[in-house]
Amino acid sequence: MFKKISFITLSVVLILSLALSGVQNPKNSESAAGTLKLGTLTLATTESVSPNGATISVNQANNALNGLQLTVPANSYTNTRQFKISSAPVVSQTFGSNFVPISPLITIDNGGGYSNEIVTLQIPVQIPAGNFAMAFYYDDKIGTLEGIPTIAEN
Secondary structure (H helix, E strand, C coil): CEEEEEEEEEEEEEECCCCCHHHHCCCCCCCCCEEEEEECCCEEEEEEEECCEEEEEEECCCCCCCCCCEECCCCCCCCCEEEEEEEEEEEEECCCCCCEECCCEEEEECCCCCCCCCCCCCCCCCCCCCEEEEEEEECCCCCCCECCCCCCCC
């Protein structure tokens, strides 16, 4: 069964791994802790989502998140939630050479609480041939990454 998702403040970065054999679970490796140096945080959108659910889309050609979609199914929350989606470019990182960010750091804030349904996030990126992408939660307070399950890549 899927775990309910908490969106207190969710920070996500999509990375590109250059070699499958060289990928380590950052949480379990000796160099598990690291940092992301970020550029300026930019607001992409703010939208209210009622208990009926909604899909929030970023449709701004000049925005790094153009094409991003956050789908909040009906009955995910019992009250209306204000979703705020922002991004900041990753200027540098200390997680090692197998961690290659291909998206900005994405921050989603909805005031907190658990969703009663599975909330999905579609992140627009170009993945070079012969590579794969994986999204991670980033905890800037303790400098750790946690892999996020991927439903599909298209």
